[in-house]
Amino acid sequence: MANNMDRVVIVTGAGKGLGCAFALRIAEDGAAVVVNNRIRDGQPDSASAVVEEAKAAGARATANRLDVRDPQASKALVDQALAEFGRLDAVVFNAGVNGDAVRFADMRPDAFDEVMATNFFAPMRLAHAAWPHLAKSDAGRMLFVSSTAGLYGVRGRSPYASSKGALCAFAATLAHEGRRDGIGVNILMPYAATQMTGGDDALDGMLPADSVAPLASWLVSPECETAGDTWIAGAGYACKAQVLETEGDFLEEDIGAVLARRGVSLGDFAPPLGSLGAEKAFEAFMARAAGRRNAG
Helix, strand or coil, rough: CCCCCCCEEECCCCCHHHHHHHHHHHHHCCCEEECCCCCCCCCCHHHHHHHHHHHHHCEEEEEEECCCCCCHHHHHHHHHHHHHHHCCCCCEEEECCCCCCCCCCCCCCCHHHHHHHHHHHHHHHHHHHHHHHHHHHEEEEEECCCCCCHHHHCCCCCHHHHHHHHHHHHHHHHHHHHHHHHHEEEEEHHHCHHHHHHCCCHHHHCCHHHHHHHHHHHHCEEEEECCCCCEEEECEEEEEEEECCCCCCCCCCHHHHHHHHHHHHHCCCCCCCCCCCCHHHHHHHHHHHHHHHHCC
């Protein structure tokens, strides 16, 4: 169990799925949680429902129903945390949207605007609003919930993959800058069955959202002293992802001749961990998770 006792954490997109699981686990581990989730037309107040569940278990929590896409929402979220709990120690940037599944050649260009508004610009604004307060914490933490689509791309989801890739680059930059201010910044890429994954019955049993929650809680706790890491987690299994470069060679002669002679070896990885593509990467992850579980 992570030690988040007496800390204050904002979790965006926390009305259901992964965000709900994260908020409840962080609250269980001792933190006061600001549960953010916008109210959709014709749907119940999910943020308040999560708060009620947390309070029923003896935790401290408050609901925030602002739409993170609103430019004013970021400051209001931070102000609410300060007003109700007196401080801010961590933020989990979980709110996100998939967008429509459409081939790039067939989609509207403004589809990118819609997805980037939630998946990139909203967390950017909230990070900026939260930064000075996290710097005052003994252990300020930021956790950006991204996706392996941001590493590998995924067919039919170019706006989503692009937004998550941008989020990864942003978080990696903040990890460097945060060290000076004592803010630890990490990335989490969860595999979980949620409303966003389409309600696959087979995945529901294999990939419950709460199987990722203990790692999320640890990543925003003082116990987590690493920064700049990218974690992939699901089914009770976790690993780290890295960007790799091959050894390469000098291109002192005609480039075409070098590539013809050494093209294959220039691209060699040892061990072979090159890009698999999102679908293959998921299959490989699940195979490793199943293998470890069976071996245990």
